[in-house]
Amino acid sequence: MALDVAGKTVVITGASAGIGRELALLMARKGARLALLARRKPLLEELAQECGAGSQAMAVQCDVTQRPSCQAAIQTVVSEFKEIDILILNAGMSMGCYFEDIKDLADGDFMLSLNVMGVANVLHYAFPFIPKVRGSRIVVISSIAGAIGVPFRTLYCASKWAVNGFCASLRTELEEAYGENAPKVVVSCPPEVATGLNTNRLKFGNEATAQFDEKTAASPTLAAQLILDAICEGVRIGFFSKMHAWLHSLYACCPSRIDKMIIDGVKKSHRAPRYGNM
Template sequence: MTQTNGKLAGKVALVTGASSGIGEATALALAEHGAAVALVARRKDRLDELAGKIQNMGGKVAVIVSDLAQAGQGAEVVKQAVEALGRLDIVVNNAGVMLLGPLSGGDPSDLTRMMNLNVTALMHLSQAALEVMKPQKSGHIVNISSVSGRGASPLSAGYSASKWAVGGFSEGLRQEAKADRIRVTVIEPGVVATELTDHITHTQTKDMYEGRIKDMEMLQSEDIAAAVVYAVTQPERVNVNELLIRPLDQG
């Protein structure tokens, strides 16, 4: 059941990558705390299913089908969210891909795909959100990065580069946006039990990665959703800059 008097009552949130995993869990958690939620992803059937759950909880929801890797989609989804729900208070930039593998002999299009979705789409959507939030003198942008944004391995060069970029962009955005009372948070999960490993096309890398994590008690999507809720429900004077979250087994 949504909380009509919850901490996020009257707020509107936009969540990308909402069709599964962290995005789905985050949308549900925000709705449970009273927010109206715009769901953004490519898979309409999954979004419709999630929208039904939120409506059954008594929540308000909008479904926006979009491939954010395509030029111009960031501004378009923000426009649609505001048209459907009236305003925009929270953005959770969660959509992303993890295409691990060696650089030597790798597919250059994997690097392009990661940078387009993990970085460029996030930046464009954040820019569009700023134009809505600045006149309000309030708002919160939450960027889902990764522990890989703090380090790299021989098979994660491209992915780590994309997540380092998210960190750098978020730091600059935070410093600029604070003048308009807009908060920016970066959340850096470790290993989470999601569909992310399904994206890996390099068979040896996928087998190696899955072998490394198979005995680990991984984070659940709800753990990251709880971190998002924590950040966005703090008093307006508080800006949670970063949250690094690892499974206990990951160290």
């Protein structure tokens, strides 16, 4: 039976914009109690107001790369809501350059800290307050780039492959420890979504980054709905299309053919200095 989020306490990191923001609005309409986490508290406060007077939505400032900030944020949440039924680990950043074009690796340090340890940091402090029942959810917003290789995304792919492996391991631990009562670990692998994540990519010392054509991207509203569907169904790893699921399934069998398909697709959907179309 699909999970009903009404009355559930939902924590969303990276809630101030993009997919996180859309998920908050969607879950507020479904009757969830929301803790909205991000660095920019004024935007969170605006979002909490937009969620509506009928919903319980609290804005909590949190930098997921800083453990004291994560600990304080979770303590604030549980002091109000007592426990966390659904934890959505959404905060992250992307990149848009070839590895050989990187001029400053400092952006890589930040992105790995945000995309990988940002997941572990928040989960570490939230874990004791997640009920160990099958209706609980630990949700990580990964990427199709966490399942297959994609040009312009070397270190981004590294970060998303890392969290996919983290979730696979975590799932086995929960199943061993709690059996049928294990919380569901849900990994969502969106394609390009028309959000600031993809229009404000880390530059790694370059003047410009590869940018996608928004006409080829999924809308944040559609992304939020598909992710919510996966959360409610407890999907292990969710893709936005049968094509992406197929690419993931066959990647180990015919990687060269899929690599070519991905390269051709990115050339059609992206503007980049390397392509001479910016």
